[in-house]
Amino acid sequence: MPAISRDEVAHLARLARLAVTEDELDLFAGQLDVILGAVARVGEVAADDIPPTSHAVPLSNVFRPDELRPGLNQEQALAGAPAVEEGRFRVPRILDEEPLAGSGISGEEA
Template sequence: MALSADEVRHVARLARLALTDAEVEALAPQLSQILAYAEQVGEVAAQDVEPTTHPFALRDVSRPDEPQPSLPREDVLAAAPHAEQDRFGVPRIVSEEG
């Protein structure tokens, strides 16, 4: 299917990507072309086929509830673009969570 510029903007919002108008214009045909190619999967009759999410059907992998050392706080905050009061700082949050 062909993606319109508005659809590209909608997807960009979901993906939290600030795209320029030029990028939107360039992406719309590219994404449409790639999707048209990928849509070939729809030719396969697979109604009753179980989807695969892992090549290996491993199950019940878990760990015991035993504490392991945490990282030193300095190590975690060292990479933060902005840290303040031992926390990660971000500008004003506008949206509400989840």
């Protein structure tokens, strides 16, 4: 039995915001199954009482002085944007077109 099904891969692609094609699903499902089979080896290690390491350097609470320093100005921050309007990032609609129940606001961009 495969470790991961084609349907599960389609679900992962949706979660990861990747509009993968049907052909890619066939390809990736097989490849991810092989990779997962190999990486599942970590389970062979008896590590019940071993603490996890998320980071190799034992640093915590790294602070710097709370001093003003220059950041990006508006023009610099917007320089690489795909679309700009009135000094702001212009983005596709982020809400449904139907008015939100009880909110009194419409999803359409004004």
